[in-house]
Amino acid sequence: MKIYASVCLLATVLLGGCAEDPGPLVSITDVKILAPIPGSGAGAAYFNIENRSDAAITITRIDSPQFEDVQMHETTIEDGISRMRRIQSLRVGPSSSVEFAPGGKHVMLMRPATNVAPGSLVELEIHYDDGLLIVNATMQNRLPTE
Amino acid sequence: MAAARNIIALTLASLALVGVSLFSYQHLQGLRAQPAYATVWPAPKPLPDFSLVDQTGDEFARGSLRGRWSLLFFGFTHCPDICPATLQQLAIANRRLLESGHEVPGIIFVSVDPERDSVAALASYVSHFGSNITGVTGDLAELRKLTSAAGIFFEKSTQPDGSYSIDHSAVVLVVNTDGAIHASFNAPHDIDHFVNDMPILMGSH
Numbered sequence: 181m182k183i184y185a186s187v188c189l190l191a192t193v194l195l196g197g198c199a200e201d202p203g204p205l206v207s208i209t210d211v212k213i214l215a216p217i218p219g220s221g222a223g224a225a226y227f228n229i230e231n232r233s234d235a236a237i238t239i240t241r242i243d244s245p246q247f248e249d250v251q252m253h254e255t256t257i258e259d260g261i262s263r264m265r266r267i268q269s270l271r272v273g274p275s276s277s278v279e280f281a282p283g284g285k286h287v288m289l290m291r292p293a294t295n296v297a298p299g300s301l302v303e304l305e306i307h308y309d310d311g312l313l314i315v316n317a318t319m320q321n322r323l324p325t326e
Numbered sequence: 327m328a329a330a331r332n333i334i335a336l337t338l339a340s341l342a343l344v345g346v347s348l349f350s351y352q353h354l355q356g357l358r359a360q361p362a363y364a365t366v367w368p369a370p371k372p373l374p375d376f377s378l379v380d381q382t383g384d385e386f387a388r389g390s391l392r393g394r395w396s397l398l399f400f401g402f403t404h405c406p407d408i409c410p411a412t413l414q415q416l417a418i419a420n421r422r423l424l425e426s427g428h429e430v431p432g433i434i435f436v437s438v439d440p441e442r443d444s445v446a447a448l449a450s451y452v453s454h455f456g457s458n459i460t461g462v463t464g465d466l467a468e469l470r471k472l473t474s475a476a477g478i479f480f481e482k483s484t485q486p487d488g489s490y491s492i493d494h495s496a497v498v499l500v501v502n503t504d505g506a507i508h509a510s511f512n513a514p515h516d517i518d519h520f521v522n523d524m525p526i527l528m529g530s531h
Contacts, residue, residue, distance in 0.1 A: 216406075217450075217451055217454045218450035218453075218454060219403050219447040219448065219450030219454075220403040220410070220451055221403075222406040223406065224407060253407070255407045260512055261493055262401075262405075262408050262493065262494055262496040262513065263493045264407065264483075265483075265491070266486065282407060282408075283407065283408060283514060286406065288406050322410055322454065
């Protein structure tokens with residue numbers, strides 16, 4: 181009971197609420213972290229963020245202890261031209277989700293702060309409004325064996 | 327007499343059947359010969375003279391594209407998303423072509439960011455995608471000769487924090503064995519599109 185209360189308190193602080201169902205109102209799933217390709221200096225992170233609350237949230241910043249420079253970007257292809265632009269903040273509407281996926285929104289991971297390599301555990305700290313979500317995933321090599 | 331007429335009728339019917347079969351076969355062959363996804367250019371477009379370098383420091387010029395089919399993609403190594411994804415798709419497509427016994431085109435990655443993409447950086451970068459990929463960089467003016475002729479757009483885009491990205495065409499160009507642009511694949515790209523169309527394109531020239 182004490183453990184459940186602690187989890188609930190933590191969820192309240194970090195995730196903005198704890199209803200009867202202790203499932204978080206804001207959650208991150210399908211995290212994929214791709215290692216920087218040698219010579220490029222930029223890795224990428226993808227995930228799905230779901231906001232099950234009845235109020236919009238805004239992602240204001242993403243940090244990682246393993247990278248000094250972490251930025252949200254979006255790639256668009258219009259009239260055959262690929263353009264990549266930085267996203268300063270990202271709104272996730274009530275009861276909706278936003279996908280970070282190849283060819284669209286993505287997190288750029290630059291300037292590795294530690295000796296990260298494929299197989300390393302990478303932490304993402306996703307700041308939104310007054311909340312914080314922390315997720316971990318193993319960094320993968322870019323070229324899969326399919 | 328009736329038997330002779332029957333023989334003649336049967337012979338004519340057989341000939342007609344053979345004729346229809348041949349026509350249908352040729353028609354189907356004609357249909358099969360069309361790529362499903364690539365756009366074949368009305369006439370192959372020869373490339374002009376240009377002088378760039380590959381990832382080993384050797385000259386990469388118009389003549390480097392002769393003698394083998396090639397897929398050209400223009401991008402930059404600091405692009406974390408569409409550039410590696412496209413190179414990955416091309417590398418996987420080539421592996422599938424090889425496994426199914428087809429001819430494999432060369433993959434040429436032309437950097438549109440010569441300011442940051444040195445020969446050394448390109449060497450590390452392209453080797454990640456396999457040994458069959460050539461990285462090309464060089465002087466901006468020489469690069470423009472190639473991109474202008476090929477209809478490739480690229481432009482530096484400075485971000486609010488002072489860093490920059492490069493807006494660029496996402497097309498993959500198909501260059502024939504004469505070093506002329508034969509066809510193009512428009513984005514978004516799909517591995518199956520390359521696997522399906524490249525044997526048709528390479529067999530058509």
